[in-house]
Amino acid sequence: xxxxxxxxxxGRLLGWTLLAGLALGCGTRxxxxxxxxxxxxxxxxxxxxxxxxxxxxxxxxxxxxxKSQAEITLRAATLASNIKLERAQAKPGDLFTTEVATVFxxxxxxxxxxxxxxxxxxxxxxxxxLPDFVPQVNEIYPTTYPLATFPAKLLPxxxxxxxxxEYRIVQHYLILRDVEANLIVxxxxxxxxxxxxx
Amino acid sequence: xxxRRAAGAxxxxxxxxxPLAAQALALPVRAGSVRFAVIGDTGTxxxxxxxxxxxxxxxxxxxxxxxxxxxxxxxxxxxRPQDFDTKFTKPYKPLLDAKVEFDATLGNxxxxxxxxxKPFNMGGNRYRTFKKGNVRFFVIDSNYLDPDQVxxxxxxxxSAGSDWKIPYFHHPLYTTAARGPEVELRAVLxxxxxxxxxxxxxxxxxxVYERLKPQKGIYYFTAGGAAKLRSGDTRxxxxxxxxxxxxxxxxxxxxxxxxxxxxxxxxxxxxxxxxVLHRLAHNPPAKPPVVAKPPR
Numbered sequence: 001x002x003x004x005x006x007x008x009x010x011g012r013l014l015g016w017t018l019l020a021g022l023a024l025g026c027g028t029r030x031x032x033x034x035x036x037x038x039x040x041x042x043x044x045x046x047x048x049x050x051x052x053x054x055x056x057x058x059x060x061x062x063x064x065x066x067k068s069q070a071e072i073t074l075r076a077a078t079l080a081s082n083i084k085l086e087r088a089q090a091k092p093g094d095l096f097t098t099e100v101a102t103v104f105x106x107x108x109x110x111x112x113x114x115x116x117x118x119x120x121x122x123x124x125x126x127x128x129x130l131p132d133f134v135p136q137v138n139e140i141y142p143t144t145y146p147l148a149t150f151p152a153k154l155l156p157x158x159x160x161x162x163x164x165x166e167y168r169i170v171q172h173y174l175i176l177r178d179v180e181a182n183l184i185v186x187x188x189x190x191x192x193x194x195x196x197x198x
Numbered sequence: 199x200x201x202r203r204a205a206g207a208x209x210x211x212x213x214x215x216x217p218l219a220a221q222a223l224a225l226p227v228r229a230g231s232v233r234f235a236v237i238g239d240t241g242t243x244x245x246x247x248x249x250x251x252x253x254x255x256x257x258x259x260x261x262x263x264x265x266x267x268x269x270x271x272x273x274x275x276x277x278r279p280q281d282f283d284t285k286f287t288k289p290y291k292p293l294l295d296a297k298v299e300f301d302a303t304l305g306n307x308x309x310x311x312x313x314x315x316k317p318f319n320m321g322g323n324r325y326r327t328f329k330k331g332n333v334r335f336f337v338i339d340s341n342y343l344d345p346d347q348v349x350x351x352x353x354x355x356x357s358a359g360s361d362w363k364i365p366y367f368h369h370p371l372y373t374t375a376a377r378g379p380e381v382e383l384r385a386v387l388x389x390x391x392x393x394x395x396x397x398x399x400x401x402x403x404x405x406v407y408e409r410l411k412p413q414k415g416i417y418y419f420t421a422g423g424a425a426k427l428r429s430g431d432t433r434x435x436x437x438x439x440x441x442x443x444x445x446x447x448x449x450x451x452x453x454x455x456x457x458x459x460x461x462x463x464x465x466x467x468x469x470x471x472x473x474v475l476h477r478l479a480h481n482p483p484a485k486p487p488v489v490a491k492p493p494r
Contacts, residue, residue: 013285027458059237061228063314063322064314064318064322065315065320065321065322066314066315067315067316067317069277069278069279069281069315070279071277072311072314072315073277073278076311082420101298109439115382116381118378118381118475121378140247143275143276143277143309144275144276146306147306147307147341147385148306149306149340149341149369150341150342150344150383151345152343152382152383152385153382153386155342155343155344155345156344159432160345160346161342166342179310179311179418180310180311182309
């Protein structure tokens with residue numbers, strides 16, 4: 001009887017240990033975020049770009065407030081020109097890789113589904129103000145074109161960028177723009193669902 | 199010959215008389231008050247911008263305002279150095295010569311590099327705050343309201359104490375104009391404005407003048423018609439107190455104690471709206487959050 005009780009106790013102990021082990025195993029098994037790697041890779045590429053443009057900007061000198069618009073224009077143009085030379089081989093997708101483009105498109109489409117009609121209408125109205133525009137890498141964003149307001153609810157969902165670059169949406173394109181050089185660093189088509197998208 | 203010459207002279211006199219005759223000031227010009235002008239969507243460089251600028255300079259003779267807030271679209275089209283002459287320094291030369299300060303915000307037609315243009319007093323920042331007397335202004339970049347800017351705004355609003363709190367930015371949160379309000383910006387900004395007791399908001403973008411009924415205790419003005427016009431664009435309705443959309447316009451504002459006096463004036467000098475707003479009671483501001491500095 002005693003042996004049997006002891007055996008039974010041992011059995012229960014073994015059972016609990018196995019259960020606890022299983023539970024522990026389940027708890028420590030990490031859920032892999034499939035977006036983490038592409039976003040980390042994108043941010044690494046952005047950092048590399050920013051390091052490059054900062055190095056080129058440093059050769060021009062610091063940007064200060066000035067009464068001379070000519071000075072501001074010249075600085076921006078010189079910076080843009082130097083970046084273009086250094087990135088002469090740059091092509092679409094260098095930063096918005098296929099992997100991260102899928103992540104961005106999904107994020108943007110999901111956000112699109114959540115937005116109310118009134119927000120959707122405002123965004124569409126803003127896009128109507130923009131010209132038909134096919135961006136090119138290393139192209140100056142024409143200052144004669146307005147810049148569409150970036151959707152305030154979407155911005156926090158995208159990876160945070162260094163202050164030297166920003167996201168812009170023009171028609172169905174998501175553009176990565178160098179703020180000071182006013183240069184298109186990269187773009188991804190079909191990021192935003194619009195009626196005009198082919 | 200003679201009658202024609204006389205008619206010509208009469209027409210010339212009328213042209214000269216129109217801007218000179220009209221300056222009927224509706225503001226008290228109290229000692230120690232904060233006085234400023236409001237202009238939006240100015241940078242066309244066309245005759246109509248110059249006409250409004252001339253009217254502004256004439257009114258300043260009676261209402262010596264010390265600064266002008268610009269509600270964005272400061273320079274339309276190309277932004278070459280000569281464009282800054284024709285679209286800013288030339289039309290506002292009398293004011294610039296008189297050391298009137300211009301405090302610009304960025305519109306959707308503005309290159310963010312305008313923040314380095316010293317006459318716009320942006321200090322190299324896309325968003326910033328400044329104080330005049332008992333008034334705290336919050337210059338917001340409504341083109342790119344990123345999380346850093348929102349955190350910065352909350353911190354600045356929270357620490358503004360008992361000052362008047364006046365944010366201004368390009369895109370209107372409320373408007374009856376055809377393009378409609380920026381409801382997405384509103385969803386982000388309005389809760390902060392309400393929480394921290396914002397008093398008045400100025401916006402441009404719509405090329406009309408509008409004074410809206412207070413929304414959640416906040417007064418909203420649209421003043422984006424200082425050069426461009428969308429004629430007949432506003433809709434009278436439950437949102438509006440007053441609108442003007444048949445000519446260009448600008449505003450003069452005076453803040454004295456808890457009163458804000460305003461006058462909206464057309465290109466020809468006609469007063470199209472005027473009045474006084476009293477500060478509405480607000481809840482005390484909440485504890486300020488920790489925040490980032492504004493980017494350059």
